[in-house]
Amino acid sequence: MGAGLHEAFIASARQNPQAVSVVEPGKGAITYGELDALSDRLRDRLAQLGVGRGDRVGIYLRKSIDSVATLLGALKAGAAYVPVDPGAPAARGAYILHNCAVKVVVVEAALADKLGAELERLGATPAMIAVDGRQNGGAGLRIALDVADAQATAPGAETVPSLPSDLAYILYTSGSTGKPKGVMLSHENAVSFVDWCSEIFAPTAADRFSSHAPFHFDLSILDIYVCLKHGATLVLIGEDIGKDAPRLAQLIADERISIWYSAPSILALLAQFGNLPKHDYAELRQVLFAGEVFPVKHLRTLCELLPSPQYFNLYGPTETNVCTWHEVPLPVPPERSTPYPIGKVCSQLRGRVLDQHGFEVARGSQGELCIAGPGVMQGYWALPEQTAKGFFTGEDGTAWYRTGDIVTEAEDGCYTYLGRRDRMVKRRGYRVELGEIEASLYRHTKVKEAAVVAFADEQAGVSITAFLSSRETQRPSLIEIKRFCAENLPLYMIPDQFTWFDSLPKTSTDKIDYQRLKEMR
Amino acid sequence: MTNALTQTIKNFIMTEFLPGENPDELTETTPLIRGGILDSIATLKLVMFMEEKYSVSFEPHEVDKENLDNLSSIVRLLQSKNPTVM
Numbered sequence A: 001m002g003a004g005l006h007e008a009f010i011a012s013a014r015q016n017p018q019a020v021s022v023v024e025p026g027k028g029a030i031t032y033g034e035l036d037a038l039s040d041r042l043r044d045r046l047a048q049l050g051v052g053r054g055d056r057v058g059i060y061l062r063k064s065i066d067s068v069a070t071l072l073g074a075l076k077a078g079a080a081y082v083p084v085d086p087g088a089p090a091a092r093g094a095y096i097l098h099n100c101a102v103k104v105v106v107v108e109a110a111l112a113d114k115l116g117a118e119l120e121r122l123g124a125t126p127a128m129i130a131v132d133g134r135q136n137g138g139a140g141l142r143i144a145l146d147v148a149d150a151q152a153t154a155p156g157a158e159t160v161p162s163l164p165s166d167l168a169y170i171l172y173t174s175g176s177t178g179k180p181k182g183v184m185l186s187h188e189n190a191v192s193f194v195d196w197c198s199e200i201f202a203p204t205a206a207d208r209f210s211s212h213a214p215f216h217f218d219l220s221i222l223d224i225y226v227c228l229k230h231g232a233t234l235v236l237i238g239e240d241i242g243k244d245a246p247r248l249a250q251l252i253a254d255e256r257i258s259i260w261y262s263a264p265s266i267l268a269l270l271a272q273f274g275n276l277p278k279h280d281y282a283e284l285r286q287v288l289f290a291g292e293v294f295p296v297k298h299l300r301t302l303c304e305l306l307p308s309p310q311y312f313n314l315y316g317p318t319e320t321n322v323c324t325w326h327e328v329p330l331p332v333p334p335e336r337s338t339p340y341p342i343g344k345v346c347s348q349l350r351g352r353v354l355d356q357h358g359f360e361v362a363r364g365s366q367g368e369l370c371i372a373g374p375g376v377m378q379g380y381w382a383l384p385e386q387t388a389k390g391f392f393t394g395e396d397g398t399a400w401y402r403t404g405d406i407v408t409e410a411e412d413g414c415y416t417y418l419g420r421r422d423r424m425v426k427r428r429g430y431r432v433e434l435g436e437i438e439a440s441l442y443r444h445t446k447v448k449e450a451a452v453v454a455f456a457d458e459q460a461g462v463s464i465t466a467f468l469s470s471r472e473t474q475r476p477s478l479i480e481i482k483r484f485c486a487e488n489l490p491l492y493m494i495p496d497q498f499t500w501f502d503s504l505p506k507t508s509t510d511k512i513d514y515q516r517l518k519e520m521r
Numbered sequence B: 001m002t003n004a005l006t007q008t009i010k011n012f013i014m015t016e017f018l019p020g021e022n023p024d025e026l027t028e029t030t031p032l033i034r035g036g037i038l039d040s041i042a043t044l045k046l047v048m049f050m051e052e053k054y055s056v057s058f059e060p061h062e063v064d065k066e067n068l069d070n071l072s073s074i075v076r077l078l079q080s081k082n083p084t085v086m
Helices: A007-015 A032-048 A065-076 A090-099 A109-121 A139-151 A187-201 A219-229 A245-254 A264-273 A296-305 A384-390 A434-441 A478-488 A514-518 B002-017 B040-054 B071-081
Strands: A020-024 A028-031 A056-060 A080-083 A104-108 A127-131 A167-173 A181-186 A208-211 A233-236 A259-262 A286-289 A310-315 A324-327 A350-354 A367-372 A391-393 A399-409 A415-420 A424-427 A430-433 A447-457 A461-470 A497-501
Touching: A007 A032, A007 A219, A020 A032, A020 A065, A028 A032, A028 A065, A032 A065, A032 A139, A056 A065, A056 A090, A065 A080, A065 A104, A065 A139, A065 A233, A090 A109, A104 A109, A109 A127, A127 A139, A167 A187, A181 A187, A187 A219, A208 A219, A219 A233, A219 A259, A245 A264, A259 A264, A264 A286, A264 A296, A264 B040, A350 A399, A384 A391, A424 A461, A430 A434, A434 A447, A434 A461, A434 A478, A447 A514, A478 A497, B002 B040, B002 B071, B040 B071
Parallel strands: A020 A233, A056 A080, A056 A104, A080 A167, A104 A127, A208 A233, A208 A259, A259 A286, A286 A310, A461 A497
Antiparallel strands: A020 A028, A167 A181, A310 A324, A350 A367, A367 A399, A391 A399, A399 A415, A424 A430, A447 A461
């Protein structure tokens, strides 16, 4: 077998073509054989459109069997896929697709005009394959390919044998300069992680994996590729039900999910509002969470309601995917309030804790967690300076990725997360650069100054406050400023509170005094 | 009495999600989800409030931008489920 991320899926499809690979609950399903054939057809079409090794293919689809087939098709064609949130403002999506120069975008038909207009404004004209999002079971993509074939058949192409260093996907995360930045992940990055998951979670073909995270979020890599490697079934959870705790609780039971993976925030909602005791979770054997700190209060409630599964705290930035892990020992003691450690470094990676000068700190002292090994990204798309800043080169030439997370290491090699060295926060598992929110707020004509501060919040983990001053006496109303944010930022980046001043407090050097703002809550 | 119903839901949204805002700014057509006022957790809270208060039940596909994006469409959806709500 070759080095490609899609190759383990192809092997599963050959081994058991009749097995169900992906389910859209209540709507449709597709077998391994059918998914293999559908993604082959897309590969052929992409090849006919000129896509080959080293190219990028944009995915602007809601989560569906169509979108799973699309990312497999893109990989088979030798391209890296670039999943973009179709729920975020179209201008942001167009920026991303233009930034990494996708050759083709597979787009939901209802969104194609708006996205096309935004792309054109940027001078980008990738080919578009429009997929009817109202179809189920992969029919949307199948029909789109039928229509294209009716005009000109795409000749059969070969699945491209990817090299370990070829890019498999690019995930865009919030960027401190106000624009999202693309994290480049190779086949080797992804495959080494998937193989580690096989070792730790020991999945089988009988497992049913949740797919809760959207595909532009790196949690999706575990869901999709670990599941498909082992011939298991992937249960797609759409955005509508994914945040609706009572119905989601029902769905996890009805679909007999056995391996669950999400950000802690949704598990906290399930524990509080899911009416979990009403349902039977006999099949649920592992609950994995990552993306942010899980407040112990809610984790304890969850573990008390569902005591059978194993609970794993997985940690890692998009740049490394999961790099440390910790199995939570049950039960969670009633008096515990400090969050659990992020755990030990994964076996395929190496970790070090460094001070600001790049020297290793004494065990137990605070420092920045740095990671090396086959899981570490290749860099940020077209941002060589930021890439260089993201790495520290060791004495032996090893490139250590600097996570920006401040940790301590215990005697047993377990890391505990303490905070960030910069202005990034995690919200519902998403990375949010406070600077990106500020940059957006400054675009409002009435905003003179903007400073965005994150506060710890027991309920939500983190709450975000925007401190603003206005150029005009008539300040924008709360509704107006929220609407402005919604037009310019993904929903998870909109501040919870807006506080207006005549002028923001300043330090002696006339910079905005963040320290005073932090004390103002 | 649609007005009383609208007012109850408006009061809930004002208190929970727009504290301090001038109530005149929130009209029947103000976009709530597209306008960044209701995020996913706020939407869940609103749905749970309505389910409890009006003894109705929402389907997952109904909890979306089309049905809940402004006060008048929320009231319309509520009344289609339970014509006796006031």
